[in-house]
Amino acid sequence: MTQDRAAVLAEIAAQVRACKACRLWEGTTNGVPGAGDPNAEIMFIGEGPGFNEDKKGLPFVGRSGNYLEKMLKLINLNRNQVFIANVVKHRPPDNRDPLPDEMAACKPYLDRQIEVIDPLVIVTLGRFSMARYFPNGKITQIHGKPKYEDGRAYYPLFHPAAVLRNPTLEPQMEADFKKILDVIAEVKTQRGASAKPDKPDTNNNKNEPPPGPPKQLSLF
């Protein structure tokens, strides 16, 4: 099953790299589909690729990535044991905020990645991924407070770049990060298992090919 999941994620990644469904691909070097363990219990969702991510085609590889890896070490994990993705898969010019139509165009890719990986915890990094699950949430009020829904936890954290800009947030970020293991334990209890098994195949179409590119592709 893991092999199938990896294959489906690879196919989604190939579609992302070829995607022109919104304007963001223009001027970029690489699409950044996401990376990590297809069987991950934790999935991090950031905002969009930055300069270094665009150059390497990988998420969170600059200073923010180094900080994220430092936080992962606190809970004895590394980036290969989690899955890291973004709301939009190509770098917005000059690191501007992604626009609503761009996020809508890119949404099918992220939705499918979540469906395939079926993580126990989705950790949102930054306001755009947070808004998917906490539409009216304010990060200063809800960071570190998990929401349990449908056998999964949604866990909002500060964006690493925000912590780097404002180091006074660092103790809070560390405390929130350390709670991730408790959040996973709670989800496992709620799913009625002491360990994540071979992910019960609640979704019969997991072995099917990934969806085609977003409909907007037909416009190009």
Ligand code: SF4
């Ligand atoms: S929809 Fe996503 S993958 Fe496609 S061009 Fe826009 S940002 Fe890139």
